Each structure stands twice: as structure tokens, then as C-alpha cells.
Amino acid sequence: MAGPLPIADPAPSDGLLPQQASEAAAERSFHAYVHIPFCRVRCGYCDFNTYTATELEGASQSDFAATLIREIELSSKILEESGLPKRAMKSVFFGGGTPTQLPAADLIGILTRLIDAFGLDDGAEITTEANPDNVGVDYLTTLKAGGFTRISFGMQSAVPSVLKTLERTHNPEKLPLVVGAAKTAGLETSVDLIYGAPGETLEDWRVSLEAAIALEPDHISAYSLIVEDGTKLARQIKSGLLPEPDEDLQADKYELADGLLKSAGFDWYEVSNWARRSELLDNRSAHNISYWQSQDWWGYGPGAHSHIGGVRWWNVKHPSAYSGKLATDFSPAAGRETLDERTRLEERILLEIRLASGLSTDLAKSVNPDAAKHIAGFIADGLVDAAEAIRGNLILTLKGRLLADSLVRKLLA
Ligand SMILES: C[S@@+](CC[C@H](N)C(=O)[O-])C[C@H]1O[C@@H](n2cnc3c(N)ncnc32)[C@H](O)[C@@H]1O
Ligand code: SF4
Known part of the structure; x- marks a missing residue:
């Protein structure tokens, strides 16, 4: 779940x-x-x-x-x-x-x-x-x-x-x-x-x-x-x-x-x-x-999103609303969410599996108790590099890159 x-x-x-x-x-x-x-x-x-x-x-x-x-x-x-x-x-x-x-x-x-x-x-x-x-x-x-x-x-x-x-x-x-x-x-x-x-x-x-x-x-x-x-x-x-x-x-x-x-x-x-x-x-x-890699960034400007240490916020979208807020020294942020530990781990899975540097199998297992079974399936289907997966890193093959979203769905299911 x-x-x-x-x-x-x-x-x-x-x-x-x-x-x-x-x-x-x-x-x-x-x-x-x-x-x-x-x-x-x-x-x-x-x-x-x-x-x-x-x-x-x-x-x-x-x-x-x-x-x-x-x-x-x-x-x-x-x-x-x-x-x-x-x-x-x-x-x-x-x-x-x-x-x-x-x-x-x-x-x-x-x-x-x-x-x-x-x-x-x-x-x-x-x-x-x-x-x-x-x-x-x-x-x-x-x-x-x-x-x-x-x-x-x-x-x-x-x-x-x-x-x-x-x-x-x-x-x-x-x-x-x-x-x-x-x-x-x-x-x-x-x-x-x-x-x-x-x-x-x-x-x-x-x-x-x-x-x-x-x-x-x-x-x-x-x-x-x-x-x-x-x-x-x-x-x-x-x-x-x-x-x-x-x-x-x-x-x-x-x-x-x-x-x-x-x-x-x-x-x-x-x-x-x-x-x-x-x-x-x-x-x-x-x-x-x-x-x-989920580092920290401040997004400036209308509609820009920011992320600092698992706190995310986004600015009002229209340039006139944006300048209106700043003209009165108010923050232009429209909404904010504070991610809990599990959501932060899930986001890392979503992002890091798309990288050639790979996703740690330990990270996948920490979020999903069935991850080992899914990873074995990915190896059998040629979706991840087998040798790297055995060493603890999931790196997508070309076939895996084509199906990246479905791999994520399985790991987060
Ligand atoms: C802000 S634009 C780049 C700079 C400039 N505005 C331009 O388009 O020449 C960012 C990039 O997002 C991509 N993009 C925008 N809408 C897209 C869509 N619906 N599907 C796929 N790529 C999209 C385009 O490749 C675009 O170059
Ligand atoms: S509408 Fe603007 S931002 Fe969007 S792709 Fe065209 S030029 Fe780039």
C-alpha cells in the first residue's frame, strides 16, 4: 500500500x-x-x-x-x-x-x-x-x-x-x-x-x-x-x-x-x-x-515550487498576484506540505530509479516488504542490470527505462 x-x-x-x-x-x-x-x-x-x-x-x-x-x-x-x-x-x-x-x-x-x-x-x-x-x-x-x-x-x-x-x-x-x-x-x-x-x-x-x-x-x-x-x-x-x-x-x-x-x-x-x-x-x-537527489532548492517567481528538507511549498501562479503579495512584504507562497519520513522515501524511489546511478535495493526494501520478490522479477524480465542488482543497486536496462513507471508502481504498491 x-x-x-x-x-x-x-x-x-x-x-x-x-x-x-x-x-x-x-x-x-x-x-x-x-x-x-x-x-x-x-x-x-x-x-x-x-x-x-x-x-x-x-x-x-x-x-x-x-x-x-x-x-x-x-x-x-x-x-x-x-x-x-x-x-x-x-x-x-x-x-x-x-x-x-x-x-x-x-x-x-x-x-x-x-x-x-x-x-x-x-x-x-x-x-x-x-x-x-x-x-x-x-x-x-x-x-x-x-x-x-x-x-x-x-x-x-x-x-x-x-x-x-x-x-x-x-x-x-x-x-x-x-x-x-x-x-x-x-x-x-x-x-x-x-x-x-x-x-x-x-x-x-x-x-x-x-x-x-x-x-x-x-x-x-x-x-x-x-x-x-x-x-x-x-x-x-x-x-x-x-x-x-x-x-x-x-x-x-x-x-x-x-x-x-x-x-x-x-x-x-x-x-x-x-x-x-x-x-x-x-x-x-x-x-x-x-x-x-532531493537536495534543497528555493524556487523564485510565480508558481515556482521549493523544497527544503522535506518541506515543499509553491507560490501563487499569476504574476500580478505574485507582485501584489511581495509589494506588501507577504510571502508569495500559496500552499505548503511537510512530507513525513515514509513519503520522502517513496519520493526517492520514484526519482532515483530513473537515474543511471541507480536506486539502492535496501531503500526499495525499506519501503516495500515485497521488494525482493519484485526485484527478482525485474531481473528475470531483463528490466534491471542483473549484476548491479545483486550488488544492491537497481539500474534500468533500455527495456526497463521504457517501463520505468510500471516498475515504480510495483515497488510502491
Ligand atoms: C520552458 S520550455 C524551454 C524554453 C522555451 N520556453 C522554449 O520552449 O523554447 C521547457 C521544455 O519543456 C518541454 N515541454 C513543455 N511542454 C511539454 C509537453 N507537453 N510534453 C513534453 N515536453 C514538454 C519542451 O521540450 C521545452 O523545451
Ligand atoms: S509556451 Fe513558452 S514555455 Fe511553453 S514550450 Fe512554448 S515557448 Fe516554451
Whole structure:
């Protein structure tokens, strides 16, 4: 049986954290996520917390950096008053929405204030997401000079008809230009791909993978298209205007991705993420790894989620509600939950099984008395590496990665 639901608390208006947040904090690393909730247009498949100019209801893009800096000041006070030790940030990630909708100076202003408040670890990773449509050489050079180390482009596909179905605004020719400019600026590069757009063939997907590899980025994410309720894409599928993604074809596409990426020198390190890695080099995203290893992060901005020591909270979603709270020095947190020990262990199972570093069999057994029986089944079915499993670590095989969710369901049943 799955464990109890997290204990839900109202988020207090002063944002102070319960004692659990500070327990063993020195053993966890600290990271910052900054949510920039603006896009020029909304892609038909996307349900991220993002707003186009007509949806802003009075909220101002030009005041956004100053508003977000108020949350940074508040967070520094809250962490200190809640008894958390001061920890330098190991990574900062600007996501969205489209962070590059803001002037580079705004992103650098936010980063600088974060560094003033918390300090930065040597070699910290500072990433921004970007839409290939709205960055140029000057912008990227300014970001690099302002402390950014890495950029992640929403490429999605290299096939014009697929980009059209996804309602992307860029064309495939844009990618070599912006990735090249980012490299010239001295930034590490990553591209996001999506597979499974209605009408996308296996051959289309091969074209996109080969185009992504030809860009020679340091990192590639490949996400299976999720048809999110309430999106335009969901409506188009429901009304029969577009076909539903086919599960078998999706599995073929995952296998093709893994094969081509592996031959090109990219190793998977999480089910949807591949990076170049050697003794001298590690292009895995330190920020994403911090999420999957349940470290501590403060999520700044509208709708952003935070996690400190098993205490999770999330901000009000709309930028105008967010700035309204901060203008009166109230915490922008809308809700909060404090996870009990069992729920924290279950979350670790859910996240760590997706990692190439693996999930400890002891952890699985501590949550489920039938885990040993399930693990024997996984080995027999070729879903986990047998030798590693015997040594106490569950590492998914390619077949296992395709069925990761069902393995988790069994381990948590
Ligand atoms: C915030 S966007 C990246 C930056 C920029 N907004 C862009 O799209 O170019 C984050 C990534 O999430 C992925 N994504 C968004 N919605 C998705 C969905 N419904 N299914 C799968 N991937 C999705 C896309 O690959 C996208 O690049
Ligand atoms: S995928 Fe990116 S550009 Fe498209 S709506 Fe979502 S956040 Fe905006």
C-alpha cells in the first residue's frame, strides 16, 4: 500500500519554515530555480505557468526583475530566521516560460542579487532556458560576462511540419546559428527535443535526432510529448483534428534516440537526459541532478515550487498576484506540505530509479516488504542490470527505462 498523503499546511504569510526544514541541512546542497513566466506566444502543447502579453492582466514584464529580487531578500531572511545554515548555491537555473524574453541585464541583475544573498560554490552551474527565436550573439555574450555558464534551447524538432504541429515559432535553420553563437560566447549548450507530435514519423524523429547531434551540444534532453489537459493540443486530439500519440511508436522513438545518442558519445544519466561524460568531463546538469537527489532548492517567481528538507511549498501562479503579495512584504507562497519520513522515501524511489546511478535495493526494501520478490522479477524480465542488482543497486536496462513507471508502481504498491 502506498504511504499516507503528505500533511498539507496553509502557507504562513511570513513564510517561516517548520523545524524539519533545518534538520541535517548542512548535509544537503542548496540550489536556486528562477521562474520567468513570459512567452511571446503559447505553444499548443504547453501547460507551463507562462503568460503572453494579452494574459498579463496588468502585471508588468519590465518590473518583474525588481519584484523577484524582493522574493530573494525575503528568502534570505526566512532561511536565517528558520535556523538554516548559510549555504553557497551549487547551481542556479532560470526556467520558464521563456527567460530570454527579459533583457539580459534583468537576468544578470537577479543572478547578482542571488549571489550577494547566498554566495556561489566554485564551479557552480548557472543555466538559462532560451527559445531559439529570441537570442543573438550580443545577448549571449552579455549573459556569459554576467556569470551564466550554460544555456538550454527549446529545439523540439528539426522537421518543419512537426514544428508547425507543435506551433513553434522558430525554423530549424535557427538552431545552428544560436548554438554556434552560444559556443562562441563560451557557454555550455543543451537542446530539448520532443518526440511524439501527432503525425511525426520515426523517420522525422531520426532527422531531428541527427540534427541535434550535428549541433554538437554538450547535453540533450528528449521528452515524450505529454498531452496536457486543457491545452489546445488536447482539444485538437479530442475533436479528432489530430491523431493521438501511439505508445508503440513512442517506444520505438525512445530506442532510436538512445541508440543514436549513444553512438554519438552521449550517455543517458536520467531516463530523458543524455550528456557527454568522461574522466575529464561531465556535462550532466548539476541542477537537474539536485532535484532527482532531493537536495534543497528555493524556487523564485510565480508558481515556482521549493523544497527544503522535506518541506515543499509553491507560490501563487499569476504574476500580478505574485507582485501584489511581495509589494506588501507577504510571502508569495500559496500552499505548503511537510512530507513525513515514509513519503520522502517513496519520493526517492520514484526519482532515483530513473537515474543511471541507480536506486539502492535496501531503500526499495525499506519501503516495500515485497521488494525482493519484485526485484527478482525485474531481473528475470531483463528490466534491471542483473549484476548491479545483486550488488544492491537497481539500474534500468533500455527495456526497463521504457517501463520505468510500471516498475515504480510495483515497488510502491
Ligand atoms: C520552458 S520550455 C524551454 C524554453 C522555451 N520556453 C522554449 O520552449 O523554447 C521547457 C521544455 O519543456 C518541454 N515541454 C513543455 N511542454 C511539454 C509537453 N507537453 N510534453 C513534453 N515536453 C514538454 C519542451 O521540450 C521545452 O523545451
Ligand atoms: S514550450 Fe516554451 S515557448 Fe512554448 S509556451 Fe511553453 S514555455 Fe513558452
